[in-house]
Amino acid sequence: MSINTTTEKPNPQGVAVMDSSTPQARRSFANAPPSENAATTVRLPDNQFSVVVVRGGEDLQVRLKDWQALAAEAIEPNCFYEAWMLIPALASLAANADLYFVFVYAPDPLRPLGAKILCGFFPLEWSRRYKNLPVSVLRLWKHDYCFLCTPLLKGGVERETLAAFFDWLASEASPATLMEFCSLAADGAFHQLLLDELNHRASLSFVDERYNRALLRPDNCEGISGRHKKELRRQQNRLAEEGLLEYVALEDDAAVGTWIKDFLALEASGWKGQQQSAFASEASSRRFFEAAVKAAFAEQQLMMLALRLNGKPIAMKCNFLTGRRAFAFKIAFDETYSRYSPGVLLELENMRRVNASPTIEWMDSCAVSDHFMINRLWTKRRTIESLVVSTGKGPADFVVAALPLLRWFKRQLSRQTEPS
Numbered sequence: 001m002s003i004n005t006t007t008e009k010p011n012p013q014g015v016a017v018m019d020s021s022t023p024q025a026r027r028s029f030a031n032a033p034p035s036e037n038a039a040t041t042v043r044l045p046d047n048q049f050s051v052v053v054v055r056g057g058e059d060l061q062v063r064l065k066d067w068q069a070l071a072a073e074a075i076e077p078n079c080f081y082e083a084w085m086l087i088p089a090l091a092s093l094a095a096n097a098d099l100y101f102v103f104v105y106a107p108d109p110l111r112p113l114g115a116k117i118l119c120g121f122f123p124l125e126w127s128r129r130y131k132n133l134p135v136s137v138l139r140l141w142k143h144d145y146c147f148l149c150t151p152l153l154k155g156g157v158e159r160e161t162l163a164a165f166f167d168w169l170a171s172e173a174s175p176a177t178l179m180e181f182c183s184l185a186a187d188g189a190f191h192q193l194l195l196d197e198l199n200h201r202a203s204l205s206f207v208d209e210r211y212n213r214a215l216l217r218p219d220n221c222e223g224i225s226g227r228h229k230k231e232l233r234r235q236q237n238r239l240a241e242e243g244l245l246e247y248v249a250l251e252d253d254a255a256v257g258t259w260i261k262d263f264l265a266l267e268a269s270g271w272k273g274q275q276q277s278a279f280a281s282e283a284s285s286r287r288f289f290e291a292a293v294k295a296a297f298a299e300q301q302l303m304m305l306a307l308r309l310n311g312k313p314i315a316m317k318c319n320f321l322t323g324r325r326a327f328a329f330k331i332a333f334d335e336t337y338s339r340y341s342p343g344v345l346l347e348l349e350n351m352r353r354v355n356a357s358p359t360i361e362w363m364d365s366c367a368v369s370d371h372f373m374i375n376r377l378w379t380k381r382r383t384i385e386s387l388v389v390s391t392g393k394g395p396a397d398f399v400v401a402a403l404p405l406l407r408w409f410k411r412q413l414s415r416q417t418e419p420s
């Protein structure tokens with residue numbers, strides 16, 4: 001396949017201008033890092049698609065409107081790769097990441113000589129080594145607060161879009177030998193599409209990680225016994241004896257800043273603050289949380305709940321929404337009230353609201369596989385999988401074929417070094 005490479009000039013203003021009919025008519029992501037290189041366009045004549053590789057914030061901004069349209073039409077929505085969340089992450093969490101943002105375009109059949117249609121978006125991170133092996137890898141970008149890495153593909157042309165991405169991976173324009181698809185939902189449309197493409201190309205792949213995490217559906221049966229429910233009602237009643245107890249949701253635009261401040265303080269007051277893993281522990285993570293929550297509220301993609309005692313929040317929960325899906329992002333509670341289980345009480349309120357919502361199909365817990373509290377309350381599961389794929393270049397096939405053997409050797413070595 002012959003591939004022609006051209007260079008586009010970056011946006012000189014660096015300001016994202018949205019449709020003036022939206023509530024967020026103008027928004028500038030001034031904190032996004034500047035473009036390191038001009039965007040590079042790779043044309044794939046075999047399927048008439050083209051791939052544009054963007055390295056920095058300015059070139060992302062000029063594609064904002066198309067990016068938002070793609071997110072709304074994606075075969076598998078993913079809030080973590082939508083502009084309102086990814087750009088704050090880029091501004092605050094990408095200091096040491098070598099990022100490539102790959103946009104796949106298709107010709108518009110109604111305007112063959114006009115602007116092309118954005119059909120795919122793949123945020124990638126490049127690394128010189130894969131698992132300490134001297135082979136370069138591109139992986140879907142997964143920062144500390146990204147819990148799903150499904151790329152955005154437009155419905156109706158998803159197969160052609162993924163094929164164009166793989167054509168780019170196999171070309172000399174791609175900087176890596178391996179491609180890692182991390183944190184994909186094994187029950188999702190993209191994962192099924194990916195398996196079809198791998199089979200079609202006879203590409204070697206290796207499943208590096210697979211685990212289950214809790215999932216909440218409106219028809220979900222609570223995983224707690226009648227005895228446990230009785231105990232939780234008793235705890236709620238005892239807590240109510242301390243004063244006015246109320247469950248509230250963030251609805252007022254003017255209150256967003258207060259809710260963010262309260263959540264950060266609540267999270268930092270407990271064990272996360274002691275272990276320096278709270279959002280407020282690092283300036284970069286705090287900036288990300290503040291920006292992401294404000295942007296989500298502006299886009300009407302935020303669901304924030306609180307359990308208050310005498311007006312003071314003693315438990316808070318932050319969820320993000322996209323389409324008919326929801327993601328349980330973070331929860332925090334006041335540990336001085338731990339004997340009343342305020343976090344569990346708020347989670348039960350969250351479950352009641354999800355079950356009563358006509359617009360939420362399911363909520364992903366975004367939790368670790370062995371999370372005791374959420375696994376006990378939510379009975380459904382979804383499988384999360386990460387796999388590495390050969391691009392067919394250099395030693396890629398050999399490395400992927402050798403990975404199971406290398407894993408076996410590592411396990412054997414660890415068993416031999418374990419104390420008896």
